[in-house]
Amino acid sequence: MQSFEVNKSDIQKLNKALEGTDSELLSLLKEYHSSEIAILFENLNQEEQKRIINLLPSEIASEVISEMDLEYHPEEILINLPPEKRQEIVEELDYDDATDIISLLDEEDQHEILQDIDKEDAHNIRTLLNYEEDTAGGLMNSQLIKVQATMTKKQAIDEIIAQSEEMEEFYTVYVVDEHDRLQGIISLKNLLKSKASSYVSDILNEEFIYVKTNIDQETVANLLSQYNLTSIPVVDDEMKLLGRVTFDDIIDVLNEENTEDILKISGVSEDEELSGNWKDAVKSRLPWLCLNLFTAFLASSVIRYFDSTIDLLLILPAYMTIIAGMGGNAATQALAVTVRRITLNDLTDQQAYRTVLKEFTVGLTNGAIIGIILFLVALLYDSNPMLGLVIFIAMAGNLIIAGVAGSAIPLILKKVNIDPAIASSIIITTFTDVFGFLLLLGLASKLLL
Amino acid sequence: MQSFEVNKSDIQKLNKALEGTDSELLSLLKEYHSSEIAILFENLNQEEQKRIINLLPSEIASEVISEMDLEYHPEEILINLPPEKRQEIVEELDYDDATDIISLLDEEDQHEILQDIDKEDAHNIRTLLNYEEDTAGGLMNSQLIKVQATMTKKQAIDEIIAQSEEMEEFYTVYVVDEHDRLQGIISLKNLLKSKASSYVSDILNEEFIYVKTNIDQETVANLLSQYNLTSIPVVDDEMKLLGRVTFDDIIDVLNEENTEDILKISGVSEDEELSGNWKDAVKSRLPWLCLNLFTAFLASSVIRYFDSTIDLLLILPAYMTIIAGMGGNAATQALAVTVRRITLNDLTDQQAYRTVLKEFTVGLTNGAIIGIILFLVALLYDSNPMLGLVIFIAMAGNLIIAGVAGSAIPLILKKVNIDPAIASSIIITTFTDVFGFLLLLGLASKLLL
Numbered sequence: 001m002q003s004f005e006v007n008k009s010d011i012q013k014l015n016k017a018l019e020g021t022d023s024e025l026l027s028l029l030k031e032y033h034s035s036e037i038a039i040l041f042e043n044l045n046q047e048e049q050k051r052i053i054n055l056l057p058s059e060i061a062s063e064v065i066s067e068m069d070l071e072y073h074p075e076e077i078l079i080n081l082p083p084e085k086r087q088e089i090v091e092e093l094d095y096d097d098a099t100d101i102i103s104l105l106d107e108e109d110q111h112e113i114l115q116d117i118d119k120e121d122a123h124n125i126r127t128l129l130n131y132e133e134d135t136a137g138g139l140m141n142s143q144l145i146k147v148q149a150t151m152t153k154k155q156a157i158d159e160i161i162a163q164s165e166e167m168e169e170f171y172t173v174y175v176v177d178e179h180d181r182l183q184g185i186i187s188l189k190n191l192l193k194s195k196a197s198s199y200v201s202d203i204l205n206e207e208f209i210y211v212k213t214n215i216d217q218e219t220v221a222n223l224l225s226q227y228n229l230t231s232i233p234v235v236d237d238e239m240k241l242l243g244r245v246t247f248d249d250i251i252d253v254l255n256e257e258n259t260e261d262i263l264k265i266s267g268v269s270e271d272e273e274l275s276g277n278w279k280d281a282v283k284s285r286l287p288w289l290c291l292n293l294f295t296a297f298l299a300s301s302v303i304r305y306f307d308s309t310i311d312l313l314l315i316l317p318a319y320m321t322i323i324a325g326m327g328g329n330a331a332t333q334a335l336a337v338t339v340r341r342i343t344l345n346d347l348t349d350q351q352a353y354r355t356v357l358k359e360f361t362v363g364l365t366n367g368a369i370i371g372i373i374l375f376l377v378a379l380l381y382d383s384n385p386m387l388g389l390v391i392f393i394a395m396a397g398n399l400i401i402a403g404v405a406g407s408a409i410p411l412i413l414k415k416v417n418i419d420p421a422i423a424s425s426i427i428i429t430t431f432t433d434v435f436g437f438l439l440l441l442g443l444a445s446k447l448l449l
Numbered sequence: 450m451q452s453f454e455v456n457k458s459d460i461q462k463l464n465k466a467l468e469g470t471d472s473e474l475l476s477l478l479k480e481y482h483s484s485e486i487a488i489l490f491e492n493l494n495q496e497e498q499k500r501i502i503n504l505l506p507s508e509i510a511s512e513v514i515s516e517m518d519l520e521y522h523p524e525e526i527l528i529n530l531p532p533e534k535r536q537e538i539v540e541e542l543d544y545d546d547a548t549d550i551i552s553l554l555d556e557e558d559q560h561e562i563l564q565d566i567d568k569e570d571a572h573n574i575r576t577l578l579n580y581e582e583d584t585a586g587g588l589m590n591s592q593l594i595k596v597q598a599t600m601t602k603k604q605a606i607d608e609i610i611a612q613s614e615e616m617e618e619f620y621t622v623y624v625v626d627e628h629d630r631l632q633g634i635i636s637l638k639n640l641l642k643s644k645a646s647s648y649v650s651d652i653l654n655e656e657f658i659y660v661k662t663n664i665d666q667e668t669v670a671n672l673l674s675q676y677n678l679t680s681i682p683v684v685d686d687e688m689k690l691l692g693r694v695t696f697d698d699i700i701d702v703l704n705e706e707n708t709e710d711i712l713k714i715s716g717v718s719e720d721e722e723l724s725g726n727w728k729d730a731v732k733s734r735l736p737w738l739c740l741n742l743f744t745a746f747l748a749s750s751v752i753r754y755f756d757s758t759i760d761l762l763l764i765l766p767a768y769m770t771i772i773a774g775m776g777g778n779a780a781t782q783a784l785a786v787t788v789r790r791i792t793l794n795d796l797t798d799q800q801a802y803r804t805v806l807k808e809f810t811v812g813l814t815n816g817a818i819i820g821i822i823l824f825l826v827a828l829l830y831d832s833n834p835m836l837g838l839v840i841f842i843a844m845a846g847n848l849i850i851a852g853v854a855g856s857a858i859p860l861i862l863k864k865v866n867i868d869p870a871i872a873s874s875i876i877i878t879t880f881t882d883v884f885g886f887l888l889l890l891g892l893a894s895k896l897l898l
Contacts (some may be wrong), residue, residue, distance in 0.1 A: 366734060425874070
């Protein structure tokens with residue numbers, strides 16, 4: 001079976017059904033999984049989305065809402081639903097999903113939604129709304145299975161079955177003391193395998209990974225990935241068990257963090273919505289382009305400084321663009337490899353030093369090879385061996401600068417606790433533009449005139 | 450608790466212990482989780498790694514080996530171990546991990562390892578070695594829990610407990626018929642909750658996601674992420690259950706695919722090892738730089754064509770670099786947003802069309818704003834309003850081309866089933882260099898001379 005991809009025929013069928021009666025529409029929707037409906041929603045307007053959500057049983061409707069990408073504004077569908085339907089859907093939502101969606105509304109709308117629903121649900125969602133979105137507290141779900149260490153095997157199994165009524169899935173059983181403080185974990189497998197006379201405390205695993213609410217989501221993702229966990233418990237300062245972060249949230253976090261990395265490295269603000277409109281895109285990218293404009297003035301002032309050299313040797317601008325362009329691309333290569341390496345593994349000082357040394361060597365090698373090609377072009381096409389020598393030195397020098405800047409700048413940023421990915425290609429290519437022009441034009445003015 | 454980061458004191462302690470006796474070393478190692486030892490290994494040489502693996506109990510040693518990043522060559526440690534220790538470790542490894550590591554060896558070494566171990570293990574690993582590394586077959590693990598649909602509740606629970614002896618974790622119980630063909634899944638929770646007189650077939654869920662062995666790992670990752678699954682069963686053409694892919698493998702796949710995307714978009718071969726040596730880096734990047742050199746000659750030939758224009762207006766090279774540089778960065782921005790969007794969601798034709806239209810508008814807006822700034826510079830600094838007008842048009846035009854090329858090229862590549870991420874910044878910036886120079890110099894030669 002293939003991953004679900006929206007194709008034309010699905011959309012055509014849906015559009016046709018939207019023109020028909022409610023029952024025709026409903027019978028088409030039954031063919032799809034809720035996560036598939038969530039993807040189809042991206043092609044509908046809000047009126048159509050509202051009609052479908054209203055039509056679906058609240059259980060399915062809440063799944064669709066929770067599967068929607070937040071970029072497509074599930075909160076707007078929710079706030080515009082009739083109060084009764086909305087109440088049913090919100091009560092069906094997992095607390096963490098409800099919190100993510102409701103947090104996108106203003107305070108007045110949040111209040112309107114929360115006052116209607118079950119008081120305990122409202123309390124739990126209000127608590128979650130207080131945590132930062134990108135921390136363990138913001139990611140966690142308070143629905144989990146927990147037993148007391150003093151329970152017998154039979155008591156524990158009964159308790160697990162009773163608590164699991166309301167849960168879709170659970171992976172780990174948490175063990176707490178009488179004050180709800182986390183003592184350890186047990187696996188259902190070990191519980192089943194244990195003797196009938198066992199207590200939970202007999203099979204309790206006291207070595208376990210946990211996080212506090214304020215831990216950054218990237219750290220939570222790394223922990224889960226490093227220790228191959230399906231979920232991580234979240235506790236407060238007194239070790240009281242508040243919730244758990246599950247692997248499916250972490251997969252979303254990984255995709256989100258990776259999007260941020262690719263965008264930042266390319267000089268786009270990390271919070272630009274991929275499917276946002278052009279105004280948001282301008283707001284997100286124009287500041288970076290203005291920064292680039294400022295750095296481009298630096299490069300262009302180098303050129304202005306040497307304009308008498310260019311006047312005497314009109315072939316230089318054609319080589320300038322090659323040397324600057326190659327430097328920019330080599331720097332982007334070194335930057336991408338280094339940033340990605342920092343993201344996946346923290347580097348020790350020695351590893352960082354070796355990385356810069358490696359990029360120096362790569363720059364020297366590539367620069368020498370490309371430099372020789374350019375030397376031959378200058379010799380054979382422009383019949384100017386001395387020009388060829390200048391170009392060779394400028395090319396090799398610029399690729400060495402590209403490698404060193406492309407690797408050292410993100411490593412230094414990481415060292416001083418700034419996100420290395422903001423060392424975007426925009427900042428790095430300034431180095432290679434300025435130094436490339438300086439090398440080529442400076443050497444040309446000394447050696448060729 | 451924080452994610453484990455190697456710090457100096459860990460390494461110093463380890464280096465000191467490596468100078469001491471085996472028992473001192475072993476007692477230090479006991480303080481670390483196997484995945485932490487795997488990270489510490491990155492700072493050791495092969496002799497030291499071999500000594501530690503030899504020292505550790507085979508169960509822990511196999512965990513360390515399986516947690517090592519393949520870039521740090523666990524296969525070389527394995528092949529150099531004494532045969533007995535090696536046999537114990539390989540037999541402890543999960544089949545999928547064993548296969549990943551053994552596949553890195555040449556055929557002779559593979560044979561040497563496999564002939565020593567348990568015959569059934571060797572058979573299973575040989576079967577897995579036949580699947581492509583980046584498919585469901587290459588990712589899957591043949592260790593799983595399965596029961597027959599005809600079993601009673603009690604039979605099923607006994608069977609599950611018996612089968613789980615050898616497994617660290619399991620998440621889903623698969624149900625097969627007498628020919629081992631997959632019939633559906635059951636959750637342990639539902640099995641426990643069912644009446645004592647139930648049969649497996651009573652609680653069998655027949656709607657489930659599965660994949661065939663040849664399905665690409667990116668598709669498997671998307672399915673698991675979309676349907677929030679802990680694992681996906683892998684079947685052959687006759688629906689025979691062969692294994693399962695678990696979420697922890699998928700987290701690795703996501704990180705791997707994201708690394709590939711960032712590298713490709715930056716003009717680095719996708720298979721460059723992040724921690725590889727400089728020779729591998731040169732091999733991986735030089736071909737892209739040579740491609741860039743070829744495209745840079747295109748841009749530079751535009752400049753050569755207009756050298757008489759430059760001769761008459763020596764201010765032009767300073768503006769050329771600004772217009773080309775801004776175009777390259779704007780194209781990289783559009784490229785990053787579009788490639789990332791394609792990776793996370795497939796786009797319909799209509800969405801693709803809207804994306805290009807959006808990037809056109811973004812390019813026009815940013816280009817006009819930056820163009821006005823440059824117009825003012827030309828007016829106030831160079832006192833040349835006509836030059837300002839030419840620069841304004843060239844800037845706006847180049848950013849429009851940047852937006853359209855940066856979004857349309859990856860979308861077209863995707864449409865014809867080529868990986869959109871190879872539309873790297875190297876290829877896209879050629880467009881903006883060539884068209885930027887053409888616009889600026891062409892307009893200058895007509896309007897300013």
